[in-house]
Amino acid sequence: MSFNRFAAAVLCLTVLLCAIDRHAVNAQTLDKTFNTNFKQLNFDGVIRDVVFLPDNKMMLAGDFPYIDDTRVYGLARLNADGSVDKTFANLGPVDASQEKIAKIAVQPDGKVLVAGVFRERTTKTVIRGVYRYNTDGSLDAGFRTTLPDNCSSEAMVLQPDGKIVISVSYQNTNGPWKYGVVRLNADGSQDNTFQCALLSEQSILDLALEPDGQVVVAGGLASGISTALIKRYNADGSPDAAFNENAQVTDIDPYANVSNIDLLPDGSFLISGRFEHCNGVARDGMAKIDADGRVIAGFVPGYTRQTGMFHQAVRANGNIVVCASALESRVGGQRLFSVLLELNPDGSVYNTFPGLSDQTDGAMAWINGAYVAPDGKYILKCNGDVAGVPVRGITRISPDGTFDHSFRLRSGTNYTTSAAVYDFVVQPDKKIIVIGDFNFVNNLSRNYVARLKYDGSVDETFDPGTGLSGRPRDVLLQPDGKILVAGDFLFANQKLRKGLVRFHPDGRVDEGFQVSFAPYTEVFAIARQPDGKVIVKGVFPNYGTGIRLIRLNTDGTPDVTFAPAELEYIMIAKPPTADDYFYPTMYPIAVQPDGKIVTEHFRFNADGTPDASFTPSSRSYFVALLPDGKMLMRGLEDHNLFTGLCRVQANGALDIAFDPITAEDYFTAVYVQPDGRIVTSKQYNGITTTPIYTRRLTREGQVDPTFYEGVETNRIVQPERRTIGMHDDDLILMAGFKAGSNGPIERIKIDTRSAQQITATGLPAVWDFNGEAEAIALPTTSTAGLPLTYEVVSGPATVTGNMLTIQGTGTVEVRLLQTGNAVYYAATPVVYRVISARRQTIDFTAPADHVFTGAPAAVTLTATASSGLTVTFNVVAGPATVAGNILTITGTGAISVRARQPGDTEYFAADSVVRVFSSRRQQTITFDAVVPMPVSDGSQMLTAATTSGLPVSLSVVAGGASVNGSTLTLKAAGPVTVQAKQAGNDHYLPAEPVEQTFCINPDAPRVTIHTSSLTAMGTGSFQWFRNGDEIEGAVNASIDIDAPGAYTVQVTVDGCTSDFSMGVTVTDVIEESASSVVVFPNPATNRLFIQADHLPPATRVSLYSLDGVELYSQPLSALHDGHLAVGALPRGIYVLIFTHAGDTHRMTVVLE
Template sequence: MKKTLLFILILILSPFIFSQNGENDPTFNPFDLGFGIGDGFSGEIHASAIQSDNKLIAGGGFSMYNGIERYTLARLNPDGSIDSSFVVGTGFNDVVNSIALQSNGKIIAGGGFTSYNGNACNNIARLNADGTFDTSFNLGSGFNSSMTGVPVPLWIEAIAIQNDDKIIASGRFDEYNGIPVTVIVRLNPDGTLDNSFDPGPQINGEFSSIVIQNNGKIAVGGNCWSCNGTSINHILRLNSDGSMDSSFNPGIGFNSSINTLKLQNDGKIVAGGIFLAFNGNSAKYVARLNTNGSLDTSFDSGSLINNFVYSLAIQSDQKIVIGGKFTFQNGNGTNRVVRLNSDGSKDNSFDVGSGFDNRVYTVSIQNDGKVIAGGNFISYNGTTQNRIARLNTDGSLDNNYNLGTGFNNRVNSIAIQNDGKIIGGGLFTSFNGSVLKRVVRLNTDGLKDSSFDTGSGFSGYARRVNSVAMQNDGKVLVGGGLLDIYNGSSINCLVRLKTDGALDTSFDMGVGISGPSEEIHSIKVQNDDKIIVGGSFDSFNGTPRNSIVRINADGSIDNSFDPGSGFGYGRVFDIVIQTDGKMLIGGYFNSFNGEPSSNVVRLNADGSFDYTFDIGSGFNERVNTIKVQNDGKILVGGSFTTFNDNAVKGIIRLNSDGTQDQSFDSGSGLNGARSIVIQNNGKIIVGGVFNSYNGVARSNIVRLHNNGSIDESFEIGTGFDKPVFSLAFQDNDKLIVGGDFLSYNGIGRNRIARLITGCVDASVNVNWSVLTANNSDATYQWVDCNNNYAPIVNETSQVFNVTQDGDYAVIVSSNTTNCVDTSTCINIANASVNNNFNESSLKLYPNPNNGSFTIDIDREAEVAVYNSVGRKILTKQLKIGQNSINFENIANGIYYLNIADKLGGRNSHRISVMQ
């Protein structure tokens, strides 16, 4: 209901929203909250603890949460948003394995770290409730190893806090603050070692879990096998002084290690781990022990779970939530999470569907019974969750907890279909909470097109799509790096998809590309449906092809395209096919087929080097993007700082022969261009990785006039907060932007946005030297393009009668939407051309007049009269001599006359009517 109301509100308000060119279009994927919301954690969660206010402390191996830096520790609000009041600074410098909460709200964390926010703390630290380092916790040199000369990995694996706030910790160490200890210790509340706790001199192994009983006794489990000479086989119970509790008799114990222990209200202990048996009895991965250490046979989980258990949580009704690596429980599908009844049977009222797609390392239960799970999973029951999820009491996903919107990772490439639908490719694994791995099709409104079904998509770690391209028949070409599986089928970096998203098996590339890196960066389709592919590879289906190849429509190599030795070990990042069939190639290389050419080259249609394109010494750094203007001039963007030994940064325009176009002046330029698009009016939009253009603040996007100066009417505000990688037009005034950003001008947008680039008609009609803005409901300011777009004094009407040759444009400000835009520059070369007209051959008087005037001319000609809004109000043939022009009921104002003789002579005049 909330989403429906939001959408209706946007539809109602949308006519009033677009006030400036460059504004975000709120009707495009209107449910995108942006700001990284839904991204979740960037790495694994190993431990979690829920505070009494239902805030969650999470620790692990991550560096970000929802796009915000949080190193290995974060606190989340009850709705899943980041708790900004919990300030971790630079956080821990290594992994957090265990978290425990003290009664006063302070937090104990243990792991493999040596510092927290710049404060030394070997493997354990106490934090204040606000996340600051608690300096009153005196751990000295902390946990260490007495071994010298050999690097020994150290860590804390388990922490538990007694009612008196003393802290029990276990892990891999043999010293605490310089004092020899065994693998389990107890600390006083101030961090000093509690010498009254003595587990003896020799425990073989380490403990992964600690639980403290109401009577003060301590049950510990892990990968351990003896305590002071007594066999314990992975579990034992200690008295409150640390001595071994002989009344706890597990027999021969577990046959393998324990990962987690939890204590029931009745004192029984539930264990989960890697074991398959307990004391000679079958006990696969989960078991319950009586208070004396014997197996509780009333707990029967049947054929049990098929893989490791990492975490347990016991509800108030004594039902048990289990998380781990398993993929079924007792023959019933339940991936990585399950709830058992108190007798060990599966609780069928807890329906997880397909469950998690990867391991669950920690489960915690809120006061309201909801379950928070953390691990290294990406999705739950088909919805992206990125390592954290909250489940309702019935097992369904709680969609109110950090639900993802937009893309959860970067968008590298965008292609627009003829119907306006959008193909997107990148590193993402979800869109608007739906699992969509690395490629997706969106409807024109930015919502997912469910008719394009990619199945499991490009699965696997670090897979990335770098380029998507449309064929004339609507099929989609997709290329990238480490792409070896698409929806379960083996592939090799390049696939063709049918219009419904299914793999097109008729596209047969054999073994495809190969080489040390095997990556595709650019795909372009010729008019004859042949496909140019560029990237980093050294062969195609066994035929040598260094970084560029042309493929026939069926996927076979086109041997008529022969690049010779190609780009060697270079990389191709962009390909542009010219109208004459030649192709411009940009990338990171220094030669082509033995011919020197730094980072840009033009090839003939057969793949040979085009010697007519001469860039001299070329670019000193990589070229990422190339666009060809209608006049054949070439825009080039990248991370270069010189071209042909001349300073030019990030963007340049070349003439069609490869020389620098001096009429395009980018000044000090920008740091890195990644994508360029050209509007129909000739304006140039650049996206990339930069925070300024020619010294003017512009964050990752800028629009330029045709001469390279900034178009100030394209108002981006603070711009994009992170890089832009791809730009594409749905039509001439709707710009789709993809990248790694989380917001645009303060508005949340997760990695895709649509900008308005033409909210007012700024087109101009040209009639000889008379320029007329076509928008009649606006205010106007004519400007001189050759003078840095300086306003022309007193030229603020809809019509501009040019009297001096040059390049001119008009700034149009709509009277209805407050939108402002600047027209393209128009070259006038006939303003001062009178041919053989002179003062004696053409006279006009009086001027000003009352609507009646005389044209005295020495030849036959024709006059056209225009009013101030550019509408023609009179056409009249002129005879030799005096010609009277009389207007009845003409309004006062400025009028424009264009006079032309039969031999091509022409002139223009402006008259004022004042009655």
């Protein structure tokens, strides 16, 4: 068999997903029949000066690279209709678009003088000075003025004699700035007849030239100074002292200046800028001064308040056009706010430019330049929305404030494709209303709102005119076909709508729907109730601070029965690439069938009061309402986007049956299909620069395998501005930001075929080749039951049918394929890999245990592989090193050595073999001799030690004793054998055991004395002694006393003999008298009881020691209670004598 037990133990399958184009197998493809092209107006730079030419053309100068897709390098000539005059080619070597042209002057011969800062196109060197261009845009080589690196020019006027007066600002190295006026000759050289002393701290912002050659200078002092001077210089450059004493302006703000000055036909001057007083006379930003510099009292500006005066222009009739960030005036008793006014020569208001004025402050965009064209119209500089019309650069208006549509572009601009579609709604006829940040759709002007046909082309039957004036956020289609749009705009087709407008189906603004919102209203989301009333979410200054809900009637008036519901204010961080913050305005509003309103993590009753029965997490936000009343919500955590998608019950409780999408996925849009499945737009980790793709989830939150992830859109998307929706049964629309060929909205066609997979489990990952061709059975069908095909990618194998035949050793790779059919997609190919090789084993004999003597010792290792390949060794553990097959033992302990053979292309790696042996020192035991002891000693301490210091183990081998630790417990007399052992450890060998045999002697026997005999107590063999001599034959426990002397006895048990008993000395042998006297006990200890019933009381009782000493003598009647106290006498044998009437009776007693 070719597959061994080892292979069975490591069964696995290496499956490689082929590196193929995911689009080839995706279940959805980009619908190329849906074609849109969105463009956004953009102006890269600033227009700084405008000059009109006699032929109604105009020159523009500044720091802009393009106008209307034409590269102009900061200087361009426009035709009367606003198109770029390409006969002025600006072909010179300098480029002002990266620096700036501050001022233009046109000579009578049509040549153009420009002052500013330039950059050489090839070397990028910065050049400062004045250039002159020929009428075709080429540089006039005969003219050039170059200023030093630390010098620049901001103002310029052309004298009738062709000389040029320019302002200069100059700074010495690390020194203060100096300002002055220089006059150039017609060829650009300096006119040395004009010598003007430099001014300290007085910047020059504008110049005016008088007919006599005098030059009037306007400007401002350094920051922090509230006074600015107006100076006049004579034709030779000397100061006009009389004028200079009179002309100055002051402001409460420490940045006073005069930024504009014009010479009027009567010789007076019109000045404007930042000031409140001129020569002590109250003048708010504008004044007229006479030729001597004194204020002309007859000119008083007609506006009542101004903010940020930008520019002034004088018409031929003496009227004055002025623009600022805000101009407040009263006309006919009505308070107006404007960005542009025309004043009469006395300063009274002549024209408020209807359409550019409003009764509320802040309604208009800033216009930072106004120029009167020869035909009486006005060219406005602006980079924003003017009265609801997007302007990027310049536009032209008529005296009544209407835009001149004959002007080809309402801005000097270049287009960009960085447009966006924020939201869309599909009409029943499949046309699509789109809102977003765009100005042109398929090259047709559409500002922020448009309608597309089924194929993506613009539906021109929907014409919103000038469209919206700012960003839209939400769009809603009414059943009658009218369209509600909400956002941050003020105007819709130049009609004031302040954040909410309703269009007729043809694009006209619905005059029957008008809101009464205050300025700075922002509308984030809208929803329609079945009765036609509209729920609106946003910031409404006239309803209070914060984000709140209000309800409008069908005509746009407030529904006073609805309490404006304020929402919680939460700051949410954008993804890491963003640089600012936004509110949770991306979360929509939904109206439930019961009339309740859901948004963010709130639900309100139909009257606007909070619904206390709805209690979701305060960090979850509403996404979509499901048909069964449940909701999809998005999570928030720690004020950062936690992008998990979850489902909650109707009361807000988490629905655990829905498997939520985890926080590692960043969702930018969610759409619930009619069948309940959920289409999402997904982005990893919240990083907006990574590709975004779509996927579909089942009703329970699982990934829908019939809808493959993919359709890489490469969008760069802000997460709150994405939307997905169905366009048709098998078409999905996706919208957002997109800088690519498909535009910010695209249509995806869903392929309805089913998925199939190739599974190849249970195949071996390794194959034990035995030298003969052998086969492995491969899977035959996919999960769909369709037949598989196979191809050998590499390795020594062939495939016949589904049998893979291994023909040699090496790595074999086989690709399994199923190409699909009309019902199933092609399966993802799977590559099966198996390694074929021969087996080998290692024979490794462990070295013998080593006795370590203290010096390193070398041992030769011996191991062989069955393959004949070289075996290597390594020390796994222990005090040793290995080099080649030589093992050097360096200490004591267990040593583990592994033998390896890693295999090659022919052989598998062999199982490594580990052998373990020891290296240990020798040790001996010292066991101190044990002295014999009587059993009554009870215990004895034993002493034993080893040369290694390891503890000794003691045990009783034989005898009546036991041992615990080193304590010997004596239990019985006789010989005892004790063994001392030490078993060794990793570093020491076992010691040789040591045994000792010794005696536990019987205790010395006790002797009982009788009248004529002695008895020894104990067990064993007895031997009696008299006077120290062994009494022959006296080997019993008792002995008769037949002679005086000192008697002792010993007892012996198995050769272990006791000490001698206490001696009994007999001095005489006396015959006992026959008597009825009874003495007891005998032997006695403390008392002797005497019974002598037949002896008279006068009988004398005497007690003698054996040596004849009388110890006691009293009548028998004197004995106390019939006993004699003997406890104080020495132990031994005594003689008791009874005497009466010459009769004597004797008795021997023993005290013990």
